[in-house]
Amino acid sequence: MNARDAILQRIRDGLSAEAPVELPPVPAVWPRTNPSPEQRVERFRRELEAVQGELIRCGSMDEARSKLADLAQQAKWSVIGAADRPMCRELLAGYPSDRTSWAKQGWDPKQIAELSVGLVAAESLLADTGTCLVANDTAEERLLCYLPATCVVVGRADQMAEHLPDAWEDVARHTAEPDRRGEFVLITGPSRTADIEKILILGVHGPKRLVVVLVG
Amino acid sequence: MSSHDLHLEGAPFLKEQNAGLYEPAGSKSLGEATERSSKQNRAIAAEIPSWQDWRESARQIKQFAIANLDKLLVQFEERISARGATVLWAENAEQANRLVLDIAREHHVKTVVKGKSMVSEEMELNHTFEAAGIRAVETDLGEYIVQLAHQRPTHIVTPALHLSAEDVGKIFAERLGEPFSADHQHLTNVARRHLREEYLKADMGMSGVNFAVADTGTLVVVENEGNGGLSTSTPPIHVALMGIEKVLPSIYYLPVFLNLLGRSGTGQKLTTYTHLIHGATPGKKLYVIILDNGRTNVLADPATHAALHCIRCGACLNACPVYRRVGGWAYGWVYPGPIGSIVTPGLVGLKSAGKLPFASSLCGACQEVCPIKIDIPHQLVHLRHRAVNEPSPMNSLSERLTWKAWAWAMSGSKRYRLAMAAVRLGVRMAKFLPWHPGKLGAWTRGRELPRVPGPAFRKSWSRHRSQLDSHDRSDRT
Numbered sequence: 043m044n045a046r047d048a049i050l051q052r053i054r055d056g057l058s059a060e061a062p063v064e065l066p067p068v069p070a071v072w073p074r075t076n077p078s079p080e081q082r083v084e085r086f087r088r089e090l091e092a093v094q095g096e097l098i099r100c101g102s103m104d105e106a107r108s109k110l111a112d113l114a115q116q117a118k119w120s121v122i123g124a125a126d127r128p129m130c131r132e133l134l135a136g137y138p139s140d141r142t143s144w145a146k147q148g149w150d151p152k153q154i155a156e157l158s159v160g161l162v163a164a165e166s167l168l169a170d171t172g173t174c175l176v177a178n179d180t181a182e183e184r185l186l187c188y189l190p191a192t193c194v195v196v197g198r199a200d201q202m203a204e205h206l207p208d209a210w211e212d213v214a215r216h217t218a219e220p221d222r223r224g225e226f227v228l229i230t231g232p233s234r235t236a237d238i239e240k241i242l243i244l245g246v247h248g249p250k251r252l253v254v255v256l257v258g
Numbered sequence: 259m260s261s262h263d264l265h266l267e268g269a270p271f272l273k274e275q276n277a278g279l280y281e282p283a284g285s286k287s288l289g290e291a292t293e294r295s296s297k298q299n300r301a302i303a304a305e306i307p308s309w310q311d312w313r314e315s316a317r318q319i320k321q322f323a324i325a326n327l328d329k330l331l332v333q334f335e336e337r338i339s340a341r342g343a344t345v346l347w348a349e350n351a352e353q354a355n356r357l358v359l360d361i362a363r364e365h366h367v368k369t370v371v372k373g374k375s376m377v378s379e380e381m382e383l384n385h386t387f388e389a390a391g392i393r394a395v396e397t398d399l400g401e402y403i404v405q406l407a408h409q410r411p412t413h414i415v416t417p418a419l420h421l422s423a424e425d426v427g428k429i430f431a432e433r434l435g436e437p438f439s440a441d442h443q444h445l446t447n448v449a450r451r452h453l454r455e456e457y458l459k460a461d462m463g464m465s466g467v468n469f470a471v472a473d474t475g476t477l478v479v480v481e482n483e484g485n486g487g488l489s490t491s492t493p494p495i496h497v498a499l500m501g502i503e504k505v506l507p508s509i510y511y512l513p514v515f516l517n518l519l520g521r522s523g524t525g526q527k528l529t530t531y532t533h534l535i536h537g538a539t540p541g542k543k544l545y546v547i548i549l550d551n552g553r554t555n556v557l558a559d560p561a562t563h564a565a566l567h568c569i570r571c572g573a574c575l576n577a578c579p580v581y582r583r584v585g586g587w588a589y590g591w592v593y594p595g596p597i598g599s600i601v602t603p604g605l606v607g608l609k610s611a612g613k614l615p616f617a618s619s620l621c622g623a624c625q626e627v628c629p630i631k632i633d634i635p636h637q638l639v640h641l642r643h644r645a646v647n648e649p650s651p652m653n654s655l656s657e658r659l660t661w662k663a664w665a666w667a668m669s670g671s672k673r674y675r676l677a678m679a680a681v682r683l684g685v686r687m688a689k690f691l692p693w694h695p696g697k698l699g700a701w702t703r704g705r706e707l708p709r710v711p712g713p714a715f716r717k718s719w720s721r722h723r724s725q726l727d728s729h730d731r732s733d734r735t
Contacts, residue, residue, distance in 0.1 A: 045347040045349045045353055048349055049349060055554075056557025056558050057557065060560065063318075065322055069311065069312065069514045071517060089527075147540060151458055171528045180540055181492075181539040181541065181542050184490075206528070210512075213534070214510055217474045218509065222341075226533075227533050227534070228516075230526070230527070232530070233530060237399040238400075238423050239287050239291065240294065240295070241442045243443055246449065247450060247457075247483045247485045248483065
């Protein structure tokens, strides 16, 4: 008998005396209170700032472009690496193309690590926790979230869900798609650790800075 | 039964002679840090009105998952294989180590970066890599520190909880040749600089698994540092290690567990990164190794099934007055604290770990904080019962004789008095002995012998009673 069958057999032996357990209902977790869009954004800002993230709110994509340019100047960014998504394309439309790099198959991680910024687009945003939900289809897109010193997530205000259970229907549906590869990642603030004496330090392996550009 | 080496440095609960709890419990920060975490846990639970409902839901879901474990594992295997992953099974640590080495050899792997995985600790995988000439680097900051120090983790969530910033500074100076510093930010930057290089040159990345979702074939990895994301996406190969009990029936059950885990583990609403990995990414390889390593022994005793519900949040460690005092090494194996005292006997057998269920005051704090509502105290009592009836160190000839003698002495007033007189005499005499044998020696190495109090209670009681009686009589007259 191979290891797989042996383990499954031992499990069945162990469970044979068990009374069947009914499939429990999906718990509600959080009640939906359906806050207004404005309340959601304010909640999102509060929670994101509580986990040391930064929110840049823009009325339009034009405003977002100019604020990104200001930010780039302040922080002396050079090359921004970005996932090839419509929202990232729109945001970087005004950014110098010689300082823009798009995620491609086989991109050397060493080059990704050299980027000033990794830019990705949000699938949805969670107001209750200040979380960005990002779909990374490839390893290169995943690395954009973790290797550069700054991670920028661009999202639209109408993507703002109340909380995790509110956004979950979409997540569950996408996760179940058989062709889906890569990962969904919930990002709540920049990388952190408290492994030395439980003192919080930001930017241990991943980005030291997380900026969310919210349009609309 | 697998033959685990349980004789670690400073493992008093499992060692025969050195049963002394005075052994190094780590830095004083352990007690403070665990107490702070525990307070935080209580505050969070009080702040959420539906906390108790979440716990009950989580318990029911885990109960269902374990009751249908065989079907769910097969479903998980099928779904994640359809997404390009290779699923491998291992009955014990030895088989799992061999599988990992085979993968490494097939792909000519020279260096490995590892995200945190308790299963890899069970397997002692780092020794296997070392013996095979493969360089394996732990990337979780706490694990990295204990690996550099050639130590074992003392906590399942914060592995280097026993070390102060100064200790870490010394370790970095000694092992990495860095100038000494005890500044947290500086130390973190040093680790970042060194580990970046490791990610970028590694041939293989490894991770644990927090949840394996059966209906979608999704691996869920929960972390804060970003090392989980980097270990699983930088190298061309990702090998994920999971125990058979990690499976959840449906993706719809995940939010309640994510809410419970972040809050119970580190006091966060959600951890910084929650990765839902759906199979291999284009151009990369994904292997999932499903490990039994004694978990089916736990299934053989229906009364202990709930030990497999654990999601490794560490809340019971922080809440436990025994763990706080003695630290993680005292438990001798991978899983310390109250949960270790019920998981370890299941995984390695009562014969080697039969003492662990006794390392508890049964105060119930662990059950109160457990996000899955595992009834740890009753499990401990059940395992104690088994430990004194089955082959275990608690069922040795000397244990049996001792308890027989105790039962005899306690079951008659004359015998009791005689025994107590002997104890008083013994304690008084012991002071004059030049050395103390056996367990007494282990005990007195770190402690003063108790002072024998004045007259026995019975004597003073009979004297006081005669006085009371005479008072009573004078009152009445």
